Amino acid sequence: xxAARQVWSGVYNLVLGLxxxxxxxxxxxxxxxxxxxxxxxFERSRGVVVLLSDPETGKLNCTACMVCARICPVYAIDLERxxxxxxxxxxxxxxxxxxxxxxxxxxxxxxxxxxxDAIKLTGKYEFSVYDQxxxxxxxxxxxxxxxxxxxxxxxxxxxxAKAAPKADPTSPKPEEPASPKPEESPEESPGEDKPEA
Numbered sequence: 001x002x003a004a005r006q007v008w009s010g011v012y013n014l015v016l017g018l019x020x021x022x023x024x025x026x027x028x029x030x031x032x033x034x035x036x037x038x039x040x041x042f043e044r045s046r047g048v049v050v051l052l053s054d055p056e057t058g059k060l061n062c063t064a065c066m067v068c069a070r071i072c073p074v075y076a077i078d079l080e081r082x083x084x085x086x087x088x089x090x091x092x093x094x095x096x097x098x099x100x101x102x103x104x105x106x107x108x109x110x111x112x113x114x115x116x117d118a119i120k121l122t123g124k125y126e127f128s129v130y131d132q133x134x135x136x137x138x139x140x141x142x143x144x145x146x147x148x149x150x151x152x153x154x155x156x157x158x159x160x161a162k163a164a165p166k167a168d169p170t171s172p173k174p175e176e177p178a179s180p181k182p183e184e185s186p187e188e189s190p191g192e193d194k195p196e197a
Contacts, residue, residue, distance in 0.1 A: 041123025046106040048124045049099050050146030051139065052117055059086070060143060062118035064094040068110035076104040097139035102132055122149050 032039055041047065052061050064081035080096035110119050124145065129135060137145075 041125070043123075045123040046108055046121040048101070048122060048127055048145065049104065049106075049110070049137075049142065050120055050122050050124075050149055051097065051142040052120055052146045052149060052151055053143055057089070059089055060093060060118065060139075061116045062094050062097065063091050063116055064097075065115070067113045067115070068119055071109045071113045073107065073109065074103045074105050076100045077110060094139055097142065099137050099142065101127070101135040101137060117151055117153050120146065120149060120151060122146075 053059060054061060064079060066079055066081065069075075069077040069079045076099055078096065078098040078100070079094055082093050082095050085092050106121060108121050111121055122145075127135070
């Protein structure tokens with residue numbers, strides 16, 4: 001009896017597995033062959049941090065304003081500013097810009113805080129290493145990673161609109177609404193006399 005139950009259980013599970021296989025046999029496969037095929041990452045995905053450069057000049061957009069380093073909650077950004085501005089662009093630039101990817105939380109606060117479109121989290125994610133010391137990325141490596149990253153410059157907010165101009169004294173004045181009439185109480189009706197006390 002016990003052997004019959006085991007045989008029946010084996011046949012049942014075999015049929016159940018074959019039903020599942022034949023159910024999915026005609027559908028398109030969703031498996032990617034990883035080294036040859038890669039899943040496209042979304043625009044807002046948070047992969048490695050890169051430094052963006054001006055496509056025309058090739059110079060970094062970073063002015064070393066230190067906002068990203070100050071806002072980083074885990075202090076993963078180490079930044080040193082140049083003493084003198086660049087003679088060509090008249091902007092300061094980072095002498096040292098390092099990101100420690102072992103502590104980076106990939107939160108995106110540095111990207112949101114940057115006013116110069118200089119730092120961005122990209123969809124790049126293939127940076128596995130055997131030594132943690134190689135996860136400390138310097139300025140040149142971050143700039144090279146960011147060369148092929150498309151970006152749009154942030155739109156600066158428009159200045160507030162000026163106050164509306166004063167009305168022309170020669171134009172006709174708008175009619176003022178009539179003053180509201182005092183409301184009558186529900187106890188009093190227009191035709192009834194008030195009782196005297």
